[in-house]
Amino acid sequence: MAKIKVKTPLVELDGDEMTRIIWAMIKQKLILPFLDVDLKYYDLGVQKRDETDDRITTESAHAIRQYGVGVKCATITPDAERVTEYKLKKAWPSPNGQIRSILDGTVFRKPILVKNITPAVRSWKKPIILGRHAYGDLYRGVELMVDQPGRVEIVYTPATGPERRLLVHDFKGPGVVMGIHNLETSIRSFARACITCAVSEKVELWFSVKDTISKTYHACFKNIFAAETQARKAEFENAGIGYRYMLIDDAAAQAMKHEGGFLWALSNYDGDVFSDVVASGFGSLGMMTSVLVSPDGKFEFEAAHGTVRRHYYEPLKGHPTSTNSVASIFAWTGGIRKRGELDATPDVTAFGEKIEKAVIGCIEAGIVTKDLVPLMDPRPAGHQSTEGFIDAVAARLKTSM
Numbered sequence: 001m002a003k004i005k006v007k008t009p010l011v012e013l014d015g016d017e018m019t020r021i022i023w024a025m026i027k028q029k030l031i032l033p034f035l036d037v038d039l040k041y042y043d044l045g046v047q048k049r050d051e052t053d054d055r056i057t058t059e060s061a062h063a064i065r066q067y068g069v070g071v072k073c074a075t076i077t078p079d080a081e082r083v084t085e086y087k088l089k090k091a092w093p094s095p096n097g098q099i100r101s102i103l104d105g106t107v108f109r110k111p112i113l114v115k116n117i118t119p120a121v122r123s124w125k126k127p128i129i130l131g132r133h134a135y136g137d138l139y140r141g142v143e144l145m146v147d148q149p150g151r152v153e154i155v156y157t158p159a160t161g162p163e164r165r166l167l168v169h170d171f172k173g174p175g176v177v178m179g180i181h182n183l184e185t186s187i188r189s190f191a192r193a194c195i196t197c198a199v200s201e202k203v204e205l206w207f208s209v210k211d212t213i214s215k216t217y218h219a220c221f222k223n224i225f226a227a228e229t230q231a232r233k234a235e236f237e238n239a240g241i242g243y244r245y246m247l248i249d250d251a252a253a254q255a256m257k258h259e260g261g262f263l264w265a266l267s268n269y270d271g272d273v274f275s276d277v278v279a280s281g282f283g284s285l286g287m288m289t290s291v292l293v294s295p296d297g298k299f300e301f302e303a304a305h306g307t308v309r310r311h312y313y314e315p316l317k318g319h320p321t322s323t324n325s326v327a328s329i330f331a332w333t334g335g336i337r338k339r340g341e342l343d344a345t346p347d348v349t350a351f352g353e354k355i356e357k358a359v360i361g362c363i364e365a366g367i368v369t370k371d372l373v374p375l376m377d378p379r380p381a382g383h384q385s386t387e388g389f390i391d392a393v394a395a396r397l398k399t400s401m
């Protein structure tokens with residue numbers, strides 16, 4: 001059988017520990033036997049980052065800018081313990097954080113659904129994609145303890161023009177205050193990335209804040225979303241999707257009753273809370289994918305989980321593991337499908353879909369890794385090893401080619 005030709009190179013970012021082992025198996029068993037693809041390979045394994053003084057991370061992000069689509073394995077964000085473990089020069093910053101800032105991107109998380117795992121929320125039938133704004137608010141807040149009576153004010157000193165003051169509170173006794181901010185450019189980029197993702201996934205876009213109470217701060221977010229969605233009305237119409245603004249509490253209640261199949265854009269704090277609600281509502285971290293979308297339409301696909309460190313020490317001792325590779329496989333298929341779509345090569349897109357069908361087919365036939373067993377109905381009698389699962393997917397994929 002001839003291999004399927006991928007027109008434009010795909011950027012590949014390798015990673016660490018258990019996911020690095022899984023990554024190599026996926027590439028060798030599910031990708032390279034079938035695809036003729038020019039992979040622009042960047043090794044983001046922590047040792048290579050250390051060796052290159054982390055230049056490799058920046059280079060990989062620029063390659064995604066250049067080619068448009070990247071697939072990434074999970075990577076270690078080193079802390080003091082990792083610096084010792086891997087004898088690093090220093091605790092290099094998070095690769096994901098760096099790539100996100102170079103691409104000015106927003107991260108969307110999307111669960112993979114299968115028939116025999118029922119979400120904890122009974123009404124959820126389709127994925128809920130969650131987009132979290134990654135700048136400002138609580139996470140860049142300044143805070144102050146007030147220990148005696150006194151006035152607290154916000155003082156704005158513009159580069160030109162008169163100073164403006166606003167009373168926060170006239171304290172009669174002790175208390176506490178906080179100042180938070182956001183940037184118009186950042187909110188706009190976030191809105192654009194959410195629209196790009198909703199259009200790409202062909203799902204309705206929801207956005208929610210509390211503008212009835214926060215008539216300036218939250219209203220600013222609401223207005224920017226309204227303007228950006230209005231400006232791209234034609235794209236919404238072409239994709240057959242809509243835009244809905246709701247108050248955050250209303251949206252939370254609606255989401256619990258809804259069947260899913262929408263993208264929920266959330267401000268930084270709301271996104272922090274609801275991404276964990278949605279992830280645990282759907283089941284397992286091993287079944288959650290993540291895509292970084294830049295406002296100008298560059299995509300990086302990965303698993304939402306980390307390097308599964310605890311499992312990694314088993315193969316080093318020669319023991320097999322049963323680690324879920326599904327989200328890592330879907331990082332590859334997400335990238336392949338997007339590459340096919342951008343290149344207008346339907347055979348490439350169809351191949352990405354075939355791998356996904358093979359994965360879902362295996363799980364629905366009860367061929368799963370250990371983490372999924374307790375979530376399944378009916379419960380399978382046993383479970384596969386990490387490699388055993390990938391081999392089963394490869395066997396199923398071959399029959400569909």
Ligand code: NAP
Nearest residue numbers: 074075076077285286305306307308309310323324325371
């Ligand atoms: P983790 O890799 O997400 O794993 C935490 C636990 O969740 C695992 O020990 C395992 O539970 C379960 N789990 C996660 N993914 C699984 C899978 N595919 N299959 C089966 N079980 C899975 O988080 P971590 O251990 O806290 O972090 C390890 C490293 O990953 C850290 O160095 C961190 O910096 C990095 N990290 C990277 C990314 C990224 O690159 N996107 C994201 C998060 C963390 P059991 O042990 O109970 O089986």
Ligand code: MG
Nearest residue numbers: 272273275276
């Ligand atoms: Mg959180």
